[in-house]
Amino acid sequence: MTKYVIIGGSAGGIGAVEAIREEDTKGTITVISEEKVPQYSRPMISEYVSKEATLDNMKYRDDQFWKKNNVKVLNGITAKKIDFTTKQVEIDNGDKIDYDKLLIATGGKPFVPRMEGVEKKGVFTFTELSSAEDIESSVGQSKNAIVIGGGLIGVSVSEALVKREINVTLVELKDNILNLILDKTASEIAENVIANNGVTIITGKTVQRIIGRKDDPTKVGGVIMTDNEEIPCELVIVAIGVIPRTELVKDTPLKTNRGIVVDRFMRTNIPDIFACGDVAEAYDFLIDKNRLLPLWPLAYLGGRVAGFNMTGKKIEYEGGTIMSSLKYFDLPIVAVGYINPQNMSGYDELVELKPEKTIYKKILLKNNVIVGFIFLGEIEKAGILFRLLKNHVDISEIKDNLLSEDFGIVTLPQNVRQEMFVVN
């Protein structure tokens, strides 16, 4: 009987449990999780703050999930050390748990820069339920919030807080928000929509330090910007990014780069130890290299692949790439792959812009292969393009059609179309 141990009970851990149980119903599975209820959907914490979701409908898997899969869950427990020779995980109460196969799915943690005032009450991050609960408990006494960082998390939390009638100022150091996933045009359209819904957006500068309240310097009273402007606020949300939680394997023979390095089977360099999700550097099918891709769907998929391989069923991870679907203030956007080349030589670009309908589409091509695209406002056929990008399909035959109204499965090259309608 195999002893499976999984550190982390979120998307990656859950994917692994499901895969293991498809192949091995007898082995024991232990999940070590710092969370009280591990199986909630982290992307939904903004819905929790905006009161569009309750704790109950945030559950990614139902309450019976662990029991149904015969998993022993150690809640509220932190894994402290892995002993590679005795094959044991030491947890915070000193107990040691034996493993035959181990998955490290510890995820990421918010990056908080060293900044004066960052320790004050009222400064939060936004990646897990506890941070959302902390924000929730402060929303009642707050009128103004500063969100530092105009990426996915920053915009999510801004939307949630505006829906709670907080005055939100979103601060982005670069010239445009969402600049890692959108191009300038798409970003500007999104900025307009977000600003029209009440978020004040400041770009090109950031917060230099956080200052305290006059009557209580331990609490947030405002921020000083890099140009010395002072903005009063009671809440500061730091949403600059996430970094892999590799501390468990720091200074060990387990190979890390920025994250834990894994192969296409989600194996680390140490036998019987696997990693997936935000803590891992896994395969990107677009650049044909490993990289950090802290995205929920990829954590789940990587977890599944790890789970299968832990049982001995050899399954290759097909990989992921930068892929985002957004819905801020009901503006649908799908953005995949490479969007902003430094110079256009070697690239071809197809563009459609209908500002009056809030529609923008752009496809970036290299050697007649799609390397990135943005669909904004109209996204129904985005998945068809995603498949062409992922499979590196030569689109020279249909290039003129890609952005036309008629584009669809019917306009794909015959061979591509045919393989789609065999039972898959």
Place this chain on the structure above:
Amino acid sequence: MKRVSIKEEACIGCGLCQVYCTIEHSKSKDPIKAYLKEYPKPVSRVRIETNKPNSISIRCQHCKDTPCVAACLTGAMTKDKETGQVTHDKEKCIGCWTCVMVCPYGAVKPDSSGKIIAKCDLCPDREIPACVANCPNEALICEEVEQ
């Protein structure tokens, strides 16, 4: 597993599958009310695509390998182990569009409210899905395929 397949050569692109799908998924099941009076407007989960002289009618294929289920952020999209059907829990869906991004058929789309997705549910109230039952040229077949 039940699914709807298409005989490309028999499809004449008439679009009736879209019409009947829309009506089937309306509250009133009445064509006039469905198209003109209901809000949110019922949407067709079928899409007719035309590239003359070819046309095809596209909907969820209830794939064996389910990118939409794997990508779902909330656990709303699931594949039923017994029936093989890919189903979608409206209560759990937050309209994040991750499934839309990864569906190779473009067969999952935002519904008219823009808050959740709509996709083929194989017409749970019918023996034969509405699109298949009403295809005038028998281009659509509801078949049992191996999972």
